[in-house]
Amino acid sequence: FFSFLPLEAMFGASAYPFEMASSYTYASPTTFGGYSGFASYPSYPLGSYSSVLPAASYPSFGTTYTIGTPLASEIETVPHGRVFSSKNAHGGEDVDPKTTALVMIEYQNEFATPNGKLHEGVRPVMESNGMLEKSVEVCQAARAKGCKVIHSPIIFKADKSDNPNKGLGILKGCADGELFLEGTWNAEICEAMSPKDGDLIINGKKGLDAFPGTDLEQLLIQNGIKTVVLGGFLTNCCVESTMRTAFEKGYNVITLTDCTATNSAEGQKAATEGTYTLFSKPMTQAEFLEVLNKE
Numbered sequence: 001f002f003s004f005l006p007l008e009a010m011f012g013a014s015a016y017p018f019e020m021a022s023s024y025t026y027a028s029p030t031t032f033g034g035y036s037g038f039a040s041y042p043s044y045p046l047g048s049y050s051s052v053l054p055a056a057s058y059p060s061f062g063t064t065y066t067i068g069t070p071l072a073s074e075i076e077t078v079p080h081g082r083v084f085s086s087k088n089a090h091g092g093e094d095v096d097p098k099t100t101a102l103v104m105i106e107y108q109n110e111f112a113t114p115n116g117k118l119h120e121g122v123r124p125v126m127e128s129n130g131m132l133e134k135s136v137e138v139c140q141a142a143r144a145k146g147c148k149v150i151h152s153p154i155i156f157k158a159d160k161s162d163n164p165n166k167g168l169g170i171l172k173g174c175a176d177g178e179l180f181l182e183g184t185w186n187a188e189i190c191e192a193m194s195p196k197d198g199d200l201i202i203n204g205k206k207g208l209d210a211f212p213g214t215d216l217e218q219l220l221i222q223n224g225i226k227t228v229v230l231g232g233f234l235t236n237c238c239v240e241s242t243m244r245t246a247f248e249k250g251y252n253v254i255t256l257t258d259c260t261a262t263n264s265a266e267g268q269k270a271a272t273e274g275t276y277t278l279f280s281k282p283m284t285q286a287e288f289l290e291v292l293n294k295e
Helices: 007-011 119-129 131-145 169-176 216-222 235-248 265-279 285-294
Strands: 023-025 064-066 100-105 148-152 227-233 252-261 281-283
Touching: 100 131, 100 216, 100 235, 119 131, 119 252, 119 265, 131 148, 131 227, 131 252, 131 285, 148 216, 227 235, 235 252, 235 265, 252 265, 252 285, 265 281, 281 285
Parallel strands: 100 148, 100 227, 227 252, 252 281
Antiparallel strands: 023 064
């Protein structure tokens, strides 16, 4: 945090979603700006602040050091589990391709391809809105504009020991149906949506929401993402679960209504015209491309 240390040397070149204090007064050898010896701050998920400065370079007591960027709010205002403080949340902002990521959820053969165990259930909605073709197109356009594309597959061990709630609900269905098993064709990302150079693939998705137990949040922070754009399967399950969490964390959230599919037209309509409006800005693929092409 000192003026003689570039912030990039401490946090890396990626943007961080908080603003810095203009000055701090050093109070003791082990505390500075509220951090004990630069230990990791538990309410902020950026990572550990340890070893930023050697102990010998701690300043003398009572000395005030100026920091380069004026402060609008301090890091302590970011509640545990969130990424942005209420003052710095990004909901409703204009889309900047450089800070936008498309998070494409479970475009795996199990759903997206004939002979996948779940394909027949989602096929009518896929065909009615052309979600797979539109998803391919929007990813291509987003890459060309400088957006990041992040793939979010769900994969279970063959013995289902990593299924987080295999005795209940849809996760019980995954276990009983032996769905998305590691090393199988069914769990592979479908050919049409296969990752391209520069894309990212999250690790560890075992449940419905793409945040818990995965590196999604880390990837978003490392890439300076402020806007999260969602598509995939199922409209009213994994896509909606991820949408709600991204909203709570302070991201600007956009859901691509015709780049999603579920197992009934009624469920599709209820989500895209109902709950999606509560936690995101729903757009069609064409509407999002229009926004993207303005940038």
